[in-house]
Amino acid sequence: MGKATGFMEYTREEANERDPLERLSDWKEHSAPFSDDALQRQGARCMDCGTPFCHMGTEINGLTSGCPIHNLIPEWNDLVYRGRWKEALDRLLKTNNFPEFTGRVCPAPCEGSCTVSIYDPAVAIKSIEHTIIEKGFQEGWITPRIPKVRTGKKVAVVGSGPAGLAAADQLNQAGHSVTVFERADRIGGLLMYGIPNVKLEKEVIERRVRLLEEEGITFVTNTEIGKDIYAYELQADFDAVILCTGAQKQRDLVMEGRELQGIHFAMDYLTKTTKSLLDSNFEDGQFINAEGKDVIVIGGGDTGADCIATALRQNCLSVVQFGKHPILPNDRSLDNPWPEYPLTFALDYGHEEAKAKFGSDVREYLIQTKKIVGDENGHVKELHTIGMEKVVENGKYVFKEVPGTEKVWPAQLVLIAIGFEGTDQPLLEQFGVEAENRKIKAEYGKYKTNIDGVFAAGDARRGQSLIVWAINEGREAAREVDRYLMGSSILP
Incomplete structure (x- = not known):
């Protein structure tokens, strides 16, 4: 697809990024869409490969390869x-309900399996x-699609993340x-x-x-199943x-000093910050503030x-x-051969900003926290760590401590970002x-x-994963529910 020789004539262009230091003064998005001309050049790079691995959507060695919602990428x-x-736009919406989400926050496994990326x-x-x-919204091409016929069947969806939506x-x-x-x-x-x-x-x-409301979907907020409404009521009414419901239970640290004040789960930190921003532009003070503090983030992922x-x-003093x-x-x-997801070095937007502010990459690798020490008031004061090495023993990779690499790090705010264990058990x-x-x-x-009539999709079923997998499962679960209700399904 595209121009037959485009991949030889044009180089990849990156999205327009605001200056890293300039954007620290606000909470606006850090990137903006390409110009039309630039996008046409980028579209021309698609090389009409015999098998478009970009939309195969599978897992290889535990890594997502290609697009799980099977976007028709070469076509658009x-x-x-x-x-x-x-x-x-029509081609894009055939497979993706929410390109405005994936186009911003998906790690793009499609690009990792792009044939051009071999060389x-x-x-x-x-x-x-x-x-x-975004052009679809700007041009007014995206309008409410009101179903012409209603089946009389009612479905309850518990959870409004990408799978539920x-x-x-x-x-x-x-x-x-x-x-x-x-x-x-x-x-x-978690999108919100x-x-x-x-x-x-x-x-x-x-x-x-x-838009979804205009199309007929009803949204009910501030409602927890088992507290505000019971499961048997949903089963009776729908x-x-x-x-x-996602994988809400965050993985915790088990070590000396974990009980100290100033140690928080990453998702609690992010949630409270965003909610306070939306509710009052931080005037309510209902958030965890890093201002003037040495911050340590434990966990090397996107969160x-x-x-x-x-x-x-928040104007932290330092961050590691x-x-x-x-x-x-x-x-x-x-x-890690193509078309696996490429495990290569990159600066995420936050790392880019930290490097611009502090002059170097703020990530520490092969490091293990041994204990957390507090002050006389029971607040975190410092972390004690040791360096690690990754070695092969009996054919398997293991991590071993490196004597003499002990270090003490000042910290008044510690954020735990080591993933999620699964969904909440009371709901189940x-x-x-x-x-x-x-x-x-x-x-x-x-x-x-x-349980008859009860289905599950997204992170609640598969565990912590990508937004595109959540959309994939939400779409497929909808098809199975439609088949359950009607005997067959018209959904893809």
Whole structure:
């Protein structure tokens, strides 16, 4: 697709980024869409490869490769190159309910499996997707799609993250009456409160929610199942229920000093910050403040980078991110071949900002926290660490401490960002659904739990994962619910 020789004629261009130091003064998104001309050049780089690995959507060695929602990437790349934006939007919306989310915050496994990326930088797929959907809204091409016929069937969706919203959207378009229940005060799940505004401004979510409401979906906030409404009530009032509650239980540290004040889960820190920003522009004081503090983020993933970006905007004194793994190589290693997701070194937006402010990368690699020490008031004062090495023993990689690398780090705020263990167990007990390793038991592709009429999708079923996997599961679960209700399904 695109221009036959485009991948040889044009180089990859990166999205327009605001100056790292300048953007620390606000909470606006750090990047902006490409110009039309730039996007046409990027679309031209799509090389008409025989097998478009970019949309295969699978897992190789535990890493996502290609797009799990199977976006028709070569098709809309070609249409963008030809300036046929409306048709490109139509192609994009065939597979992706919410390109405005994935075009901003998806790690783009599609680009990791792009054929061009075998020898050159990948096609700028994510940026093209972002621009297509924003042009759709700007041009007025995206309007409410009101179902012409209603089936009389009612479906309850518990949880309003990407899986729940995708399931609700699909089922509503199939003609069912859908109600989404959310225990928070705003719709969006981790999209709303778990991702900072600087990556995903909340008006983007609210714009989509307003559209879904106009299309007929009912949203109920501040409602927790088992507290404000019981599972048996949902089962009595609705013909089917889909549990899309995510993997909310955060993984904790178990070590000396964990009980000290000033130690918080990353998601609590991010949630309170975003909520206070939206509620009062921080005037209510209902947030965890990093101002003037030495901040340590434990955990090397994207959530940790979000914590760095947030602490910088709160004017922290310093920030360091601890990771247990070694620094990644600049190019793929031999045991990470294409089309696997590339495990290569990169500066996330938060790391870029921290480097601009402090002059160096704030990440520490191969480091293990041994204990946390507090002051006389029971508040965290410092972390004691030791360096690690990754070695092979009996054919397996293990981490071993390196004597003589002990170090003490000042810290008045510690943020734990080491992932999630699974979904909340009380909800599962409410419905009586079976779980395994804190995940709801429901076969991928079928999504049925052991309780008739109750389905599960997204992180609640598969564990902590990507937004595109959540959308994939929400769409597929909607198809299975539609089949359960109607005997067959018209949904993809």
